[in-house]
Amino acid sequence: MSVKSTQAGLRERKKAKTMASIQLHALQLFRQYGYKATTVEQIAEAAEISYSTFFRYFSTKEDVLLIDNYDPLLVASFESQPAHLTPLMALRNAMLSGAKEMTPQELSTMRERNELVMSVPELRAAMINNMVSMMDLIIELTCRRTGRERDDLAVRAFAGAVTGVNISVMQYYAEHPEADFLALLEEALNKLEAGLPL
Amino acid sequence: MSVKSTQAGLRERKKAKTMASIQLHALQLFRQYGYKATTVEQIAEAAEISYSTFFRYFSTKEDVLLIDNYDPLLVASFESQPAHLTPLMALRNAMLSGAKEMTPQELSTMRERNELVMSVPELRAAMINNMVSMMDLIIELTCRRTGRERDDLAVRAFAGAVTGVNISVMQYYAEHPEADFLALLEEALNKLEAGLPL
DNA sequence: GTTTAATATGATACTAAGTTTCATATTTTG
DNA sequence: CAAAATATGAAACTTAGTATCATATTAAAC
Numbered sequence: 169m170s171v172k173s174t175q176a177g178l179r180e181r182k183k184a185k186t187m188a189s190i191q192l193h194a195l196q197l198f199r200q201y202g203y204k205a206t207t208v209e210q211i212a213e214a215a216e217i218s219y220s221t222f223f224r225y226f227s228t229k230e231d232v233l234l235i236d237n238y239d240p241l242l243v244a245s246f247e248s249q250p251a252h253l254t255p256l257m258a259l260r261n262a263m264l265s266g267a268k269e270m271t272p273q274e275l276s277t278m279r280e281r282n283e284l285v286m287s288v289p290e291l292r293a294a295m296i297n298n299m300v301s302m303m304d305l306i307i308e309l310t311c312r313r314t315g316r317e318r319d320d321l322a323v324r325a326f327a328g329a330v331t332g333v334n335i336s337v338m339q340y341y342a343e344h345p346e347a348d349f350l351a352l353l354e355e356a357l358n359k360l361e362a363g364l365p366l
Numbered sequence: 367m368s369v370k371s372t373q374a375g376l377r378e379r380k381k382a383k384t385m386a387s388i389q390l391h392a393l394q395l396f397r398q399y400g401y402k403a404t405t406v407e408q409i410a411e412a413a414e415i416s417y418s419t420f421f422r423y424f425s426t427k428e429d430v431l432l433i434d435n436y437d438p439l440l441v442a443s444f445e446s447q448p449a450h451l452t453p454l455m456a457l458r459n460a461m462l463s464g465a466k467e468m469t470p471q472e473l474s475t476m477r478e479r480n481e482l483v484m485s486v487p488e489l490r491a492a493m494i495n496n497m498v499s500m501m502d503l504i505i506e507l508t509c510r511r512t513g514r515e516r517d518d519l520a521v522r523a524f525a526g527a528v529t530g531v532n533i534s535v536m537q538y539y540a541e542h543p544e545a546d547f548l549a550l551l552e553e554a555l556n557k558l559e560a561g562l563p564l
Numbered sequence: 565g566t567t568t569a570a571t572a573t574g575a576t577a578c579t580a581a582g583t584t585t586c587a588t589a590t591t592t593t594g
Numbered sequence: 595c596a597a598a599a600t601a602t603g604a605a606a607c608t609t610a611g612t613a614t615c616a617t618a619t620t621a622a623a624c
Contacts, residue, residue, distance in 0.1 A: 175589090177592085178590095178591065178592090179590090179591060179592080179600075179601080182591095182601090183601085186550075190576080198545050207579090207580065207581085208580080208582090217602080217603090218602065218603045218604075219603090219604090220573085220583095220602075220603060220604075220605095221583065221601085221602060223581090223583085224601080224602080227582085228582080229580095229581070229582090250457055254564070255564050256564075286598070289580070292495070293491055293492065293494075293495040294491065296494055296495055296498050297490070297491035297494055297495070300479060300494050300533060303530075303533075303534065303537075310564070314564050317564070319538075319541075319542075321393070321535075321538065321550065321553060321554055321557070322557055322562070322563065322564060323564070324534040324535070324538050324554070325531050325534055325535075325554040325557045325558060325562060325563045325564075326557075326564060327529045327534060328527075328530035328532070328533055328534025328535070328554075329526075329529040329531050329534075329558055329562060330529040330530070330532065331530045331533075331534075332525075332526035332527050332528070332529045332530020332533070333500075333526040333527050333530065334522050334526070335498060335501075335529070335530070336501065336522040336523060336525060336526025336527075337519075337522070337523075337525055337526070339501075339522070340517075340519065343517075344517075345564070347487070352519065353476075355519060356519055356522070356523040356526075359519070359520055359523045359524075360562070361561075362561075363559075363560075363561040364454070364523060364524045364527060364558070365520065366452070366453050366454075366508070366512050366514070366518060366521070366524060375620090375621085376619095376621085377571075377572080377619090377620060377621075380572090380620090381572085388620070405608090405609065405610090406609080406610070406611090407609085412599065415573080415574090416573065416574045416575075417574085417575090418573075418574060418575075418576095418612095419572080419573060419574070421610090421612085422572080422573080425611085426610080426611080427609095427610070427611090
């Protein structure tokens with residue numbers, strides 16, 4: 169038994185490092201030359217991997233910017249919300265809590281990424297698609313909490329509205345980078361809870 | 367002066383016919399062989415145009431299914447809604463009125479198209495992206511009606527919620543093709559107006 | 565009606581994303 | 595250390611989408 173086998177497995181750690189490296193170099197190149205002008209080949213070179221390996225880590229060029237796994241965090245946080253809260257407020261808290269423990273560094277990266285994503289049509293489309301996919305998760309969570317069925321239109325409308333508000337906030341945030349994303353999201357979801365007064 | 371020059375211009379009519387022909391043949395091929403398995407080249411052959419010409423009519427393969435111009439109809443209908451209605455109800459009426467004058471034939475085509483689009487990830491993403499683009503239109507209309515600013519978060523949240531509900535209904539409809547789309551949309555928007563009771 | 569200007573089409577060559585296949589290297593396990 | 599499992603690299607391929615230029619068709623002017 170050698171020193172290297174700590175617990176996570178060398179393979180896993182190496183993969184995680186490679187993945188992070190690809191994302192880092194990709195982001196730098198995108199910043200410098202623009203998203204479209206940067207080819208996957210260039211990213212591969214910068215990250216010192218082969219072209220084919222890139223697609224083993226990310227199935228599309230877009231994914232290199234969009235992959236994040238905070239679904240499990242969201243689920244955990246949502247399920248631990250007090251029972252007296254409405255589904256919407258529980259969801260609001262869960263979404264906020266996920267982002268509340270970010271360092272200023274991480275927040276700044278997120279802001280930059282958001283601006284980039286929202287300004288490139290292809291990326292924006294992919295991001296929105298991701299968020300709509302998350303609708304399914306919201307439906308699932310809401311059903312568990314309320315005892316309603318997946319096919320209940322009220323649940324669907326709820327999940328749709330929350331997701332739509334989320335998208336609109338991301339857009340707003342891209343246009344107003346100086347704003348506080350969390351505050352915006354909280355305010356917007358509160359407006360939804362209040363029946364969208366106009 | 368020959369018989370042919372009626373009023374719309376020969377060129378315009380020819381273009382419209384070609385466009386319709388491309389869409390028709392594309393839809394048939396997609397039905398038969400699937401979206402991905404059908405190449406633009408095959409569509410071009412079927413519609414008896416060149417490969418390059420296809421992209422003069424539709425800038426992407428997706429667009430051949432997604433292009434529709436009922437934005438102007440929506441705007442007109444919205445602006446003619448009675449002033450005492452809330453923005454949401456005015457929007458609801460406008461969206462419904464657009465679809466209410468469809469023939470059963472058209473409704474059936476729409477249903478089929480919706481099923482196809484929602485079942486192919488790429489198409490679904492493109493469609494959702496279209497709908498989110500329409501959010502800008504809703505923002506614009508809502509501002510005109512309420513006198514609020516584009517940058518008002520309440521307006522943004524409103525537009526986002528309506529769009530999100532719309533998306534969720536399309537998804538629901540794809541899963542339940544036997545349902546009445548208009549009834550679903552109306553019901554879902556009513557729930558939104560009622561504050562999304564759960 | 566013929567000429568001229570504007571626009572639509574077709575052919576061709578090109579770039580880059582994404583897929584497939586297979587050989588090679590590296591880690592893990594026994 | 596040997597064998598099984600998995601990660602990587604190389605190369606050839608398909609197809610969406612772009613750019614360019616010559617040709618054909620329609621519209622407009624005279």
